[in-house]
Amino acid sequence: MEFSVSERMKSLKGSAIREMFKAMADPTMISLAGGNPAAELFPNEALAQIASDILKNNPVGALQYGISEGNVALREKIIEFVKDRENIEVSLDEITIVSGGQQAIEITSKILLNEGDSVIVEAPSFVGGLNAFRSYGANLVGVDVESDGMNIEKLKDAIKNTPNVKLIYTIPNFQNPSGVTMSVEKRKAIYEIARDNGIFIIEDNPYGELTFDGVKLPTIKSFDEDGVVLYSGSFSKILAPGLRLGYLIAPKTFTEKAVLGKQVSDVHTPCLPQLLALEFMNRYDIVELIEKMRELYKKKCNLMIDAMKKYLPEEITYTVPGGGLFVWCNAPGIDTLKLSQECIAEKVLIVPGNNFATDQSLVNNGFRLNFSTMPDDKIVEGVKRLGTVLKKYYK
């Protein structure tokens, strides 16, 4: 039977990154796309024991329906965690457990956005966030990311010139895809601008803990005295993404709506992933695990940067990130969508920059590389293959 997709879904294209999973079926392919954490750090033996204990001793907790807000003990644990790690003070009725950070953005969009409302986003930005806004018919307005975060003057102009701005979406730490970290001054400026204009900020912070040198800047949420910041936290990059576990911290009145949104989306996040994260944090020091990740990713990032110096043409410029999972590159004069297709023929995957743009149809010179997923030798070989493709352009 023929059908028409809803207006809101018409603008939505799949994530190129997730499409590339298919190319990964070829074992000779090297993926510098994607954002998978390093699987060797998954604490799977510990989780095996915990899962077994939970299912044996607490079958109702693990297998019966739970509440839409999420497990109370896990929410209490998160209260401690965000106080300790991010200086965020929050109460139980300000946290909703969600199925990964993506769902925090999706539910926020459902609650706030009428079709045609505007969302200000970083340019470039995370495609999953952009698609969540698109899927509720939002108009996306990009504000350029500089080496210290959003251009504040352009942000002010965008707010002034755009009707019905409901949200500012930012990833302040080791931004996806740019790798940039927003300065403290800009965090404060954005907070004040949002507050003064009655606009919510979504502060999406999946990578904040993955700082290579241990320096962490204050979260925007930690300044929030006015209920302006909706903070999305995730276990994907500090424990395991396959658990699909995150949390939305928001003012109580907003959280009441978020719980309704969660209820109507999928009733509640599965119990077992919630209990696994809780019990892992009870039995182990998750900060020790985070420190291992920092060390590994720092090493892999350095390896990639060294390979880039060696194998890429000098025309290619890039950010050297202080943490996170990504290096963002600029290839002057090159349509990187075409480049990414040529890379597939050379058996290396990269993500072209148009994927992260508000208008995906425009030619884009940026591309993103990931250093967390591949083994060391493949990182070097992947960059080398990329260099081979790029050198055809710059002779």
Add this chain to the structure above:
Amino acid sequence: MEFSVSERMKSLKGSAIREMFKAMADPTMISLAGGNPAAELFPNEALAQIASDILKNNPVGALQYGISEGNVALREKIIEFVKDRENIEVSLDEITIVSGGQQAIEITSKILLNEGDSVIVEAPSFVGGLNAFRSYGANLVGVDVESDGMNIEKLKDAIKNTPNVKLIYTIPNFQNPSGVTMSVEKRKAIYEIARDNGIFIIEDNPYGELTFDGVKLPTIKSFDEDGVVLYSGSFSKILAPGLRLGYLIAPKTFTEKAVLGKQVSDVHTPCLPQLLALEFMNRYDIVELIEKMRELYKKKCNLMIDAMKKYLPEEITYTVPGGGLFVWCNAPGIDTLKLSQECIAEKVLIVPGNNFATDQSLVNNGFRLNFSTMPDDKIVEGVKRLGTVLKKYYK
């Protein structure tokens, strides 16, 4: 900060049933509300062993990002299951794994409904389904459920008199809340009406396996030669609801959109619940577990009906269901919302009928009782308490 909720969320009230979870904190409360399966049949020891094995032997499968479509081996297992159990023939690219049946409805709404489009629903119907449609701004049109399912003449009239009908939502087996099973003739009639009018059917079938006498009528999907039926299957009532695991079977072109909807909602369903269900079906005969459930629920249903005959005033009429989890009652002249509040004072929870109505603000004489959750003695005591409250009305 003050905020306005989106237009689409304005009509949404929380599920009264999930609100009642709070009253359940009182240990003297007896819940005949809710729809929790009997926890004593959760195969928790088997799942403990399976979870441990999976996490030890397949850490990447359990903990790394998965694909939005859902685990391939689980989808292949579901292909066998629905062929064997429901005579549904389907291929891999027609199945999306979702986080419970609720999400199948939510994603379908996201894909198909523009704000103001209409959805025809059974009157009464499952509040989670109604809320999913409401959350995309749909206009709900109720069609009365008779003892053999939807009134077909009223369905035809509703389609004729309503613009932009995009969906017909039905639970053909042991409907929630009415307990009614749709006849084969009506299944065929609805299929033909939907097909001839270019309207999709959502066939929501969480309870079909819970037949007391072993009789199962053919699913509407099993007639579907024209890609009219979107079939929502669930593991909640045949394995465990806390896993939040279900599947949407739909034509390939629709499934492509469903996968996009899934990606933007929460990237993918957590891996571990998917692998638990898969491996449980590999190691055990899930039909044996289903047969235990049938037997237990039949016993509990009979117990409830016997208690109702004994303790409820003769004015109360009710369906005697052939399966599922619910008995639907009619209390002539009584506002059952008020009744349900009086029941709380008497320490018994029931669900008032307005909860299942397209217009929740209208006075409703129906209420729903659940027999699957409580131990036997509490079922009897709960009905007795309900009788005490009802007898004040019919003197």
